[in-house]
Amino acid sequence: MGHVLVTGATGGIGVALVGALVEAGHQVTAVGRDVGRLDVRGIEADLAEPGTLAAAMRTLEDAGQLADVQALVHCAGISPVASVADADSETLRRTLAVNVGSAAELVRLTLPALRRSRGHVVFVNAAPGMSGVARWSAFVGSKAALRELADSLREEEATYGVRVTTVYPGATATDLLGEVRSAFGRPYDPGRCIRPETIAAMICWVLSAPPDAYPCELSVLPSPG
Ligand SMILES: NC(=O)c1ccc[n+]([C@@H]2O[C@H](COP(=O)([O-])OP(=O)(O)OC[C@H]3O[C@@H](n4cnc5c(N)ncnc54)[C@H](OP(=O)(O)O)[C@@H]3O)[C@@H](O)[C@H]2O)c1
Known part of the structure; x- marks a missing residue:
């Protein structure tokens, strides 16, 4: 049980995550635009x-x-569907800032606490193996950067005992996925997707790993059938 900082707490996965963390006995602080609700x-x-x-x-x-933060879960993300040719520079800037720049800055601000507690950073990335997707360049580029940030941070902080995990969720039933599928002209059936509560439970499981080992990467796919 500890104090967990969560971004994206007002979104589909984030709401489920906050619920699961509270249920597991964690103290939760949400960071975002509309967290008052x-x-x-x-x-x-x-x-x-x-x-x-x-x-x-x-x-x-x-x-x-701030000093008692034991984990940071960066779940916030935006997912514009546009090619490099069509997206303006503000779209690219915002996507990189929300998806990866803010994650790096929040890690920097919480590192003294995370080092003291030998804490845990969890980055919510995107579908396993995703790379090079036309009309999704800003999003895919930002998540690739988030993966590399995680891998570098893991190396940097190993001597301080800080754990770094990247979670790669496949299609998860949230409004965001519905919007993305619609922008790509692809069907969206929430019943065939992962439930946000399932991703939330898996993140809680990652955070509760025993002292001798932890999952540094976790790919999550909808069950077949
Ligand atoms: N759903 C999927 O199929 C899926 C699959 C793979 C990975 N993911 C990843 O999972 C994460 C959560 O996705 P989701 O489906 O739950 O999306 P969502 O429902 O759209 O939630 C996104 C969250 O990010 C926050 N956010 C966006 N822009 C922000 C900003 N400028 N400042 C502060 N907070 C901001 C939103 O806050 P507001 O309420 O203020 O907008 C919201 O809490 C994302 O990183 C996404 O890439 C999702």
Whole structure:
């Protein structure tokens, strides 16, 4: 049981994750734009502006609760469907900022606490093996960067005992997936997708790994059939 910082807590997977973490006895702080509607403590922040996060996190520091953070789960993400030719520079900037830049900045801000607690960073990435997808370049590029960030961070922080896990969910039944499928002109049947609660349970399981080992990567696919 510990204090877990969660981004994307207002989304399909994030809401399920907050519920599962609370159920498991964790103290949860949500970081995001509209976290006031959640039942856990919230820090208002726009992850598209990573440079504002240090100031936003000061409220947690002032409350004396930044120091006891034991895990960070970066679940926030945006997923614009547009080619490089069609996307404006702001779309690319925002996608990189929300999906990877804010993750790096939140890690930086919480590292003293994570080192002290020999804590855990979990990055929610995207479908296993996804690369080079036409009309999804900003999203796919940002998730590739997030994977490399995770792998580098794992090396950097190993001596401090900080664990770093990337979770790669396959199609999960959320509004975001519905929008993406619609933009690609592909069918969306939530009944054939992973339930957000299942991804949430798996992230909780990752966080509860015993002291001698942990999953550093976890690919999750819908069961066949
Ligand atoms: N659903 C899938 O099939 C699937 C598959 C693989 C990976 N994933 C990944 O799983 C994660 C969650 O996806 P989801 O399906 O749950 O998506 P979602 O329902 O759209 O949730 C996205 C979350 O990100 C937050 N967010 C977006 N822009 C933000 C910003 N500028 N500042 C702060 N927060 C921001 C949203 O907050 P607001 O409420 O403020 O918008 C929301 O909480 C994403 O990283 C996604 O790439 C999803």
